Amino acid sequence: MYDFDKKFDRHNTDVIKWDRMEKDFGRADLIPLGIADMDFETLPEIVKALTERAAHPTYGYTFQSDNYYDSFIGWNKRRNGIDIRREEMIAIPGVVCANAFILYALTEPGDKILLTTPVYDPFFKVIEQQKRTMVTSSLIKKEGGRYEFDYEDMEKKMADGVKLFVLCNPHNPVGRVWEKEELLKVNELCKKYNVLVFSDDIHSDIVMKGHKYCPYVSISEDAAMRTVTAMAPSKTFNVAGIKTSVLFAKNPEIFNKVNEAVVNFHLGVNLFGLKALEVAYTHGDKYVDELCEYIGKNAEYVADYIEKNIPKIKTYVPEGTYLMWLDCSAYGLSQEDLMKKVIDAGIAPNDGSHYGKEGVGFIRINVGTQRSMLEEAMEKLKKAFN
Numbered sequence: 001m002y003d004f005d006k007k008f009d010r011h012n013t014d015v016i017k018w019d020r021m022e023k024d025f026g027r028a029d030l031i032p033l034g035i036a037d038m039d040f041e042t043l044p045e046i047v048k049a050l051t052e053r054a055a056h057p058t059y060g061y062t063f064q065s066d067n068y069y070d071s072f073i074g075w076n077k078r079r080n081g082i083d084i085r086r087e088e089m090i091a092i093p094g095v096v097c098a099n100a101f102i103l104y105a106l107t108e109p110g111d112k113i114l115l116t117t118p119v120y121d122p123f124f125k126v127i128e129q130q131k132r133t134m135v136t137s138s139l140i141k142k143e144g145g146r147y148e149f150d151y152e153d154m155e156k157k158m159a160d161g162v163k164l165f166v167l168c169n170p171h172n173p174v175g176r177v178w179e180k181e182e183l184l185k186v187n188e189l190c191k192k193y194n195v196l197v198f199s200d201d202i203h204s205d206i207v208m209k210g211h212k213y214c215p216y217v218s219i220s221e222d223a224a225m226r227t228v229t230a231m232a233p234s235k236t237f238n239v240a241g242i243k244t245s246v247l248f249a250k251n252p253e254i255f256n257k258v259n260e261a262v263v264n265f266h267l268g269v270n271l272f273g274l275k276a277l278e279v280a281y282t283h284g285d286k287y288v289d290e291l292c293e294y295i296g297k298n299a300e301y302v303a304d305y306i307e308k309n310i311p312k313i314k315t316y317v318p319e320g321t322y323l324m325w326l327d328c329s330a331y332g333l334s335q336e337d338l339m340k341k342v343i344d345a346g347i348a349p350n351d352g353s354h355y356g357k358e359g360v361g362f363i364r365i366n367v368g369t370q371r372s373m374l375e376e377a378m379e380k381l382k383k384a385f386n
């Protein structure tokens, strides 16, 4: 059993979540529930492998080993039921970086890029920086907080000339793990309007009991041929700082365009990142199973606590990700006052409005932390709102 309750000090490790709090929030004593990395120790095999490698005092140029490829391919076969081939894979430092390269390689300045909002805010930035045109379709919020695609609206937007749709699966911040039937409907539209898909599946390993991650690339031959998928061990194994991710594309024409762009920018690969990825995807099954169970219980605890103690805040257990989406709109506060109230209470959350206009009145919190930390945070939240 892995001990996710174990607390340890993360200060002075140069991590944004803990060491930049004073700069970002004006005080250093908040409980950080913002930045999406976890407060858990990574897989012990990763620590061992990196420590052993670091002990050898040379760090020369490196390459993707057979073990690296086999681990990623094996993980996806075993856990996600998808067959990936080496020649479909591209090493990339990060998933946001992958997003930028895909827009750069597969679309032209001015092209319309569709997002379903609220969504992870760097998606907006990448479109702006690449000088593409952002088109958004609001997710529909159902009873109990379950969000769904608005197919009618998505079709309207696609009919108007969308070049590429950025799918987030599982979806940050609303926590949906999209089901095959839903993805098939999206694929029908993408096929009809010839829309390419970038599937950001960085959260795909963190899925709660009763739900199953369905890779968009797996749902049909057509979907496979119009998709580039990004995955990474960064969220799953708490190794975001090693900046090592993977893109894969089954369509050789799409692969060649993206690969050419990546090759031409000479990004290279990182010795420690490749090793961490290899070890994670070789030895990490039990860790991830137990992690998902722990996070699921954390989310249940938070949802239950809020329902009983701060019932004007509406939330729910996410289907995937370690992120929770808290609807605080019943208080009628401005977004600025809402954030101030939560920060003054001693908690650093994410501002819901950053994820799109649908997020006004919301905050996002990260439950990838020790239960005791969440208990402390919930007491502070209760005091602030009651």
Ligand SMILES: Cc1ncc(COP(=O)(O)O)c(C=O)c1O
Binding pocket: 036, 093, 094, 095, 096, 097, 120, 168, 172, 200, 202, 203, 232, 234, 240, 245
């Ligand atoms: C949906 C999504 N994509 C990408 C990232 C970040 O990816 P990376 O750190 O690899 O750029 C995050 C981090 O929160 C995320 O939630």
